[in-house]
Amino acid sequence: MSNIFVDTSAFLAILDADDDFHAEAKRAWGEVLSSDSSLVTSNYILVETFALVQNRLGLQAIRVFQEDIVPLFSIRWVDSVIHSAATGALFAANRKKLSLVDCTSFEVMRNTATKCAFTFDNHFKQQGFDCIPK
Numbered sequence: 001m002s003n004i005f006v007d008t009s010a011f012l013a014i015l016d017a018d019d020d021f022h023a024e025a026k027r028a029w030g031e032v033l034s035s036d037s038s039l040v041t042s043n044y045i046l047v048e049t050f051a052l053v054q055n056r057l058g059l060q061a062i063r064v065f066q067e068d069i070v071p072l073f074s075i076r077w078v079d080s081v082i083h084s085a086a087t088g089a090l091f092a093a094n095r096k097k098l099s100l101v102d103c104t105s106f107e108v109m110r111n112t113a114t115k116c117a118f119t120f121d122n123h124f125k126q127q128g129f130d131c132i133p134k
Contacts, residue, residue: 001037003116004114004118007041007105007118008048029118038074041075044101078107087103105117
């Protein structure tokens with residue numbers, strides 16, 4: 001069984017009906033859920049998602065996310081080794097629009113042999129990962 005890493009951009013697009021990618025995310029989410037893949041995310045993605053969803057949609061949306069969506073996932077906890085590697089990668093990349101959360105996601109994916117991400121963030125494709133939607 002393979003893993004699918006789910007990024008903040010996918011969570012936002014699923015939860016926010018006004019998001020530009022909502023329709024596409026909803027379709028892809030159905031496909032992801034019906035696949036035999038394990039769903040993976042990181043605690044950094046959860047923190048980022050909580051902050052953005054709370055700001056855009058409010059506490060009720062966070063409650064739905066926490067109670068209905070988060071339990072579907074295996075959460076990979078970013079430890080000091082992954083954080084350090086991600087920080088190094090961020091500084092080495094020297095790109096303003098690449099975030100520490102992105103870099104931790106790439107490290108988590110590599111450490112768990114996860115090759116596919118459900119995301120609308122092009123950085124994953126640039127790092128050589130397969131992306132859903134295509």
